[in-house]
Amino acid sequence: MLLERIYDEDLAQASYFIGCQAKGEALVVDARRDIQVYQDLAAKNGMKITAVTETHVHADYLSGTRELAAATGAEIYVSGEGGEDWQYGFEAERLLDQDAIRLGNISVQALHTPGHTPEHLSFLVTDGAFSDQPGFLLSGDFVFSGDLGRPDLLDEAAGGTDTRFAGAHDLFASLRDKFLTLPDYVQVYPGHGAGSACGKALGAIPSSTVGYERNFAWWSNYLEANDEEGFVEALLDGQPDAHAYFGRMKRENLQGPAILGERTPLAELATGDVATALAADEIGVVDTRHNTLVHEGTAAGALNIPAGNKAASYGAWAMDPETDQRPLVLLAPDSETATGMWDHLIRVGIDKVAGYITSLDGLPAYVPETLAPDDMAGFDAALLLDVRHMTEHTAGHIPGSVQLNAGRVLWHTEKLPADGVIVSYCQSGVRNSVAASALRRAGFNVVELEGSYAGWKHMQNA
CATH class of the missing domain: 3.40.250.10 (Rhodanese-like domain)
Incomplete structure (x- = not known):
């Protein structure tokens, strides 16, 4: 069995590639929307991606499940749990508690682990060529290294009212009835690491074990004492601010994100044409430089979304593509930087990028005060x-x-x-x-x- 973790530093998000060498088949869990990394992994290992799935309706990024399935012909599996309000709005196989996806000797079993969200699934992986017992748990936003997925996001970002309390009680039950029934040796691979807003104290280490969390996680004493009310109070206290774009992600992921298909390489645009379009309010300009350079001078009306490891996060803070349909032009030093920036932006549904420029010459100048x-x-x-x-x-x-x-x-x-x-x-x-x-x-x-x-x-x- 091949198990690879693909980590996005920008959104502190992990997706997983599970492959069966014997059959040459692979499953991707919680894919992001720029999918080349998964296709490259499949090609490198002589495998075909035959299945894609996700642990839950994500709030912090736009899912790449449909994008990857469209590119590879893979079967889509999503949660069928959580009730009527949490049924996905696109065609896919529905997974219920204990259902399994099989890749040769590998079994990937769905466990319904509500709390972070009502429909949340974790995936228990058994490598049948090695053992008939499960060895790995892809825990999504259920259990992190040293922390738990927050149950208040539906209130904070998706228009819920006091759903956090039911979610916290569900999380307690999921820990008691699902997680803590697993053997201590089961390795836990979470969906996020430190820096994610999906919890309040996520660890930076990429994996844990059931036994380690059982013995040392902050919540373990509450479970051992069966102190559900104390657990709920501690869990809900001090959760970080939820970003406003999370609500848009929930809606789009539940309905089914638009499929981009193969993207045409970004073209370098003439600054004169950009200036004309900017004057007509037909485009937006994104200055991808560090703020110290922006403060020396930028284009009037430009957004500052610095290129690098936080471009998706910053982009989702700075614009709302639901209300602003103008395509973006990126100020970047070269094509590679511009393309990398676009990869990050589509992870949060900012898809319309018209091209890039390498100079501000001819654009209306502005020096931020x-x-x-x-x-x-x-x-x-x-x-x-x-x-x-x-x-x-x-x-x-x-x-x-x-x-x-x-x-x-x-x-x-x-x-x-x-x-x-x-x-x-x-x-x-x-x-x-x-x-x-x-x-x-x-x-x-x-x-x-x-x-x-x-x-x-x-x-x-x-």
């Missing part, structure tokens, strides 16, 4: 905005600031003053530049605090 920390006292601001996480704000903030997470601010502009200047900050300036560019594009007058909170704190300690 900034404010030095020692000039704050005499500056007349209508609002001092902290775009960090709530936990960061609680741990320490600039007096008088109002917290509104960068991943939520564009969807809660009613909380911002319609007139006057907004001074914004994050921890170091990167997230703030993303949020500030989005708010400027939405018509707000935003000044960025130089050095953000770290710069202000340094001045206080000087």
Whole structure:
């Protein structure tokens, strides 16, 4: 048996490739939308992807299940659990508790493990060529290394009302009746690692075991004492901010994400043509450089979504493709960077990219306004905005600031003053530049605090 973990640093998300060497067949679990990595793995190992599945209706990224099936002809399997409201809106085989997908001697058995979501499945893997007993659990967003999937996302991002309590009780039952009945040696491969907003204290190690979690995870004492109410209270306390785009991901993943098919390589565009389209408000420009370079000058109205390991996350904070249908033009140094950026953006459903430019020449120039920390006292601001996480704000903030997470601010502009200047900050300036560019594009007058909170704190300690 071949078991490969494919990890996306951007969204702290893991997908899995399970292959049977004897039959040359493979299954992919929780695929992302840029699917070449799975096709390359199959080709490298002389396998054909014959099945694709996912653990649940994801909130933090757009599923690549349908994309991969369309490209390979693989059979789609999804959860049939969770009740009427959680049935997928596209054609697929429905998996119920204890159902199995088979690849030669390999059995991939579905376990209904609700809590994070009502329909959630985990997959218990048995390598029949080695043993008749299961050895691996793909736990999705049920059990992480050192933590559990949060049960409050349906309230926070999908329009639910107090579903968190039922979810927390379901999670307790799933641990008791499913997870803790497994042998200690079963290796656990979760769907996320540190940095994901799907839990509050995820570990960075890529895997664990049932025994390790049983003995050392924060929740183990509550299960041992059968203290369900204490477990629920501890689980729900201190969960991080949920990003606003999660609601869109839930809707699109349940309905079935659009299939992109083979994408045409991005073309380099003439800046003169881009300037004309920009003046007609037919496109949007994305400056993919670091915020320090953006602050030296960018294009008027440009979003700052820096290329790199957080491009999908930042892109989903900075624009909503449901309400803004304008295609994007990426400012990038070369085709490779632009293509990599596009790969990240489609993971969160930002599909319309018209091409790229390598220069700002000919575009309307704009220099973002900034404010030095020692000039704050005499500056007349209508609002001092902290775009960090709530936990960061609680741990320490600039007096008088109002917290509104960068991943939520564009969807809660009613909380911002319609007139006057907004001074914004994050921890170091990167997230703030993303949020500030989005708010400027939405018509707000935003000044960025130089050095953000770290710069202000340094001045206080000087």
